Amino acid sequence: MDSVLYVFLPCKKVYPTGITYLADFIHRRRPEVRQQILDLSLFPPDDRSRALRETVQSFRPDLVCFSWRDIQIFSPHEGDASLEQAFNFYYASNPLKRVVASVRGLRNLYRYYQDIRRNLSYPWLVHKEFPDVRLMIGGGAFTAFADQLIERLPDHTLGILGEGEDAILKVLNGEPLTDERFIVREHGRVTKGEKHTPALLDSLTVDLPYLTSIFPQYREYVGECVGVQTKRGCPYDCAFCLYPYIEGKRVRYRPPENVVHDLAQYYHQWGARRFWFTDAQFITGKDAYPQCTEILERIIREGLAIEWSGYVRTSLISADLAKLMVRSGVGDLEVAITAGSQKVLNSLHMGFKLEHLYDGCRYLQEAGFAGRVILNYSLNSPEETEETLLQSIESYKVVASILGEDRVFPLMFFLGVQPNTDLEQRLLSDGYLSAGYNPLSLTPWNIKKMLYNPAPLNKLIAKACLAAWNRKHGSRDPRPWSGSLSQSATQEHGHTYADQSLSKGLEANSGRDALLTLEELLRSRPSVRQRAS
Known part of the structure; x- marks a missing residue:
């Protein structure tokens, strides 16, 4: 061939x-x-x-x-219209809203298939x-x-x-x-x-002139956010995540000079200024510090005035690394805090301590970080209780107190059950999922299971989310998203979001509204009042 x-x-x-x-x-x-x-x-x-x-x-x-x-x-998070429609269909008290949601939901299902x-x-x-x-x-x-x-x-x-x-x-x-x-x-x-020996990445790079010659549509991405990979593999065991299954658990690093060579090519030849590191995690652990440090130092040394982002574990950010991140042009960050309860995090095998996450936020603030932080919360995860939900609300307040409320945007994710994950195996063992189920088959009863929000907390959480979505207000940040999401200067107001559902959650900051409404509902419950007294 x-x-x-x-x-x-x-x-x-x-x-x-x-x-x-x-x-x-x-x-x-x-x-x-x-x-x-x-x-x-x-x-x-x-x-x-x-x-x-x-x-x-x-x-x-x-x-x-x-x-x-x-x-x-489903993304599935609170800025996504299909999730809002599903919650209205399952939990809305207004019958008319349920009817409207069912019609819109059928349209989404038709589009999905x-x-x-x-x-x-x-x-x-x-x-x-x-x-x-x-x-x-x-x-x-x-x-x-x-x-x-x-x-x-x-x-x-x-x-x-x-x-x-x-x-x-x-x-x-x-x-x-x-x-x-x-x-x-x-x-x-x-x-x-089966592959027993994953490929090494020592020579992985991009010859941009050659790529341009074989990719006639490349001009569509000039001026857009460009993805660059610095490593493959993820050493963590997060119960819901597919990255270890797709890339393996062994972390393989690209030489920093190759990574920055790619950045420089896009920078000088395409005029690219925004980059997204496509790694499962940019900082996979302390073993990644030398590579991450050298990449950021080379960006600074070569005078690349870029804005970059990626999936970053703030729990692994040191004071020195935070300074390099800011000097090299880090933009907005998306942080999978998942829960504000260490018990829930441990149950999901997340592999970090909340105090270390807060420390990383402090280091960023001290280093002069000026971007926004999106906090992804997966409410009603396994081991969730009323008390752990209150702890999640408190964790948002802690991060907001460190970075400033106007720069912290919580988004209400829910665990989507995916094949080849620990969560799927756990739910099969517990009988929540039936053996031989088809993960691509979406029916009203399947969607309710695959969008993990089980009783007894499901209706309480849904009530808080629906109340926030219905109000559609909150703090607004006029700045364009500058991280992983694509923008186009031809769009209204000079920018747009590739993921419009995320844009919706950010613009209205309904995640904050949902968390604070949930707090009010929880504190009004007799069980919580009794514990408080």
Whole structure:
């Protein structure tokens, strides 16, 4: 094989970081291989099949690799309209609101299933119209739901679980997929492979002039936030998270000079000024300090006036690292505090202490951090009680007292049950989920289970959230989001949010309203009043 077409399946507009690394990896090892990148997200839905057909006809690839990034109907957080509709349907006291929510919910379900059908249709299009082309598929969504999706793809489609550089190279070379994570269905029989030695990232980089030559749509991302990876793997065991399943628990680091070389290329050649580190966690632990420190020092030394963000464990931020973060241009931060109760955090295997998280916030404040912090709370997690809910409310107040209330935005997430996670296994063992359930099947009764908000606290939490959403007021911050979310200067007011649901939660700050309303409801309950007295 001597040609590859990479197809980024439709999702919200986000820079296809993974595909860029794949293409560069192949180019450095097989420079004679022709490659091209096609981002279907950039086409209107009715034009995508035509764009794929015409690209395959003109490029004539031997191998087409599809990347499937997202499958989700719920984010699930309080800025998301589908979550609000679900809560109105299940918990609203007003029957009219339930009826309206049911109609809107049906529309969301139709869109959810339609998106899956459409994404499945693209491999089928290539299979039917170009039968000699070999098909591969990977990406985060495919890895998560591979067991379900492989049954709906053409026979012999090779599914890659997790990272795919070595697997694609072996396919191009005609080599067996020994020691690779894959899944394939042939004549009704599904076969899987396991990868025992994850790939090292010593030479992973991007040759931007070459990438520009094989990615005709690159101009759509000039001026947008660009994703850059500094490491792969996550050593933590967070019960609800898929990162360890997708990337493995062993952390592998890219050399800092390669990371900053990528940043500098985008900076000087594309004019990029905003970057998102796509790692599971930018600071994975104390072992990551040398790499993180050198990356930030090199950004400063090379005079790159950028704004960057990523998933950062504030519990691991030291005083010195906070200073480097601020000097190198850290922007707004999204922090998965999850709960303000150490008991709940331990139950979810989160791997950090709340006091250390507060310390990290103090170090940032002392270093002159001027951005915003989004605190993601997953209310009603396992082990949640009235007391732990009050502790979560108190944790928000602590962070707000450190950084300033106008710069702290709590968002009410709820745990979404995902396959291949500890939470899923726990819920199967407890009988909350039935063995053999289909995680892609969304019915009203399934949604209520998959959007984890169980009794006895479910109605209380729903009441607080609905009250906040209905009021739609709170502190407003006019500054544009500057972290991971894409902006476009052509939009109204000069900016927009790629994730409009997150924008909604930030603009109204209804998360703060929900927490304070929940506090009022809790303190009015006899059980809480008795403990207080």
